[in-house]
Amino acid sequence: MITIGYVALLAAASITRSPLVQAATTVIPSNSLSSYTTLEQFWAYLYPWGSDHNGSARMVGNSSYHENIAIASSTLSLIATPTSGAVPPTSTANPNPAIHYASGTIHALEQITVTSENSYTISGDFSAPTTFGKTWPAFGKPIPAAVVGWPPEADLGEWKGTTNTWFNTFNTSTVVVSDLVPWPSDLSFHTLMAVLTAESNNKDVRIDFYMDGELKTTQFGSGFVGAALWLIIDLQMEGSSGSPGPTGTTTYKIRNVEVTRSGD
Numbered sequence: 001m002i003t004i005g006y007v008a009l010l011a012a013a014s015i016t017r018s019p020l021v022q023a024a025t026t027v028i029p030s031n032s033l034s035s036y037t038t039l040e041q042f043w044a045y046l047y048p049w050g051s052d053h054n055g056s057a058r059m060v061g062n063s064s065y066h067e068n069i070a071i072a073s074s075t076l077s078l079i080a081t082p083t084s085g086a087v088p089p090t091s092t093a094n095p096n097p098a099i100h101y102a103s104g105t106i107h108a109l110e111q112i113t114v115t116s117e118n119s120y121t122i123s124g125d126f127s128a129p130t131t132f133g134k135t136w137p138a139f140g141k142p143i144p145a146a147v148v149g150w151p152p153e154a155d156l157g158e159w160k161g162t163t164n165t166w167f168n169t170f171n172t173s174t175v176v177v178s179d180l181v182p183w184p185s186d187l188s189f190h191t192l193m194a195v196l197t198a199e200s201n202n203k204d205v206r207i208d209f210y211m212d213g214e215l216k217t218t219q220f221g222s223g224f225v226g227a228a229l230w231l232i233i234d235l236q237m238e239g240s241s242g243s244p245g246p247t248g249t250t251t252y253k254i255r256n257v258e259v260t261r262s263g264d
């Protein structure tokens with residue numbers, strides 16, 4: 001059985017941004033998950049490319065449907081529920097697994113682009129289910145066509161059914177560096193933070209990963225400078241390491257997510 005919750009950065013189609021002259025900018029304020037109005041100001045429902053990826057959950061939600069992407073008490077819940085149906089539809093994403101769940105994902109409207117001039121800090125509090133099954137990478141190839149130039153990808157936290165969170169950076173398309181850090185299985189909230197800074201070669205990005213205020217590891221993304229990244233918070237299910245997944249409801253909770261940019 002497997003569920004995969006994560007917060008990740010994924011390569012996005014490049015966008016043109018005019019240079020800003022500012023010391024620090026709040027890209028996403030910490031109260032963005034306090035109501036559907038603020039959610040929709042800073043985030044969009046589902047994946048940037050739609051509802052499906054290569055797991056067995058289809059993401060479902062919009063401004064009038066909140067069974068799987070729900071806000072209460074300034075906390076976002078991504079909720080996976082088993083679907084029933086005589087002939088389950090299949091995912092539109094390679095390798096087109098059968099859909100067994102409805103679940104939730106959001107992505108930030110503003111993309112994150114680390115340059116030699118700036119630095120990003122992404123933080124938030126996460127209550128992640130760790131009790132199911134075993135491993136599966138959060139994401140990866142083939143990335144759908146709407147997203148170009150994968151990698152970059154970095155997982156600022158990922159739970160794959162072990163009592164760890166995984167910090168991953170796709171250093172290159174073939175080299176993924178993963179560091180596993182113990183994560184309590186009691187559904188308590190813990191704080192994750194990642195700081196993204198360009199290296200002096202103006203090509204590579206250094207990512208410092210923190211849990212509960214403590215630096216846990218540093219990883220490097222080769223050629224990440226100048227690449228526009230999506231910030232995605234996702235609860236995906238099953239996938240390549242097996243099924244069946246849980247027969248009941250699985251909930252991944254997120255609050256106080258904040259993104260700031262300094263330097264430019």
Ligand SMILES: *[C@@H]1O[C@H](CO)[C@@H](O)[C@H](O)[C@H]1NC(C)=O
Pocket residue numbers: 060061062063064065
């Ligand atoms: C919102 O999502 C629900 C569930 O998928 C769907 O039935 C409904 O048509 C959607 N509404 C809009 C306005 O897209």
Ligand SMILES: *[C@@H]1O[C@H](CO)[C@@H](O)[C@H](O)[C@H]1NC(C)=O
Pocket residue numbers: 054055094095136137138139140141142239240
């Ligand atoms: C889904 O994508 C992940 C990440 O690239 C990969 O490891 C996994 O094997 C894929 N799952 C399937 C069922 O192909």
Ligand SMILES: *[C@@H]1O[C@H](CO)[C@@H](O)[C@H](O)[C@H]1NC(C)=O
Pocket residue numbers: 171175177204220221222223
């Ligand atoms: C990852 O990429 C960075 C930048 O190119 C490099 O310094 C580092 O050694 C690489 N690490 C691994 C484990 O491949």
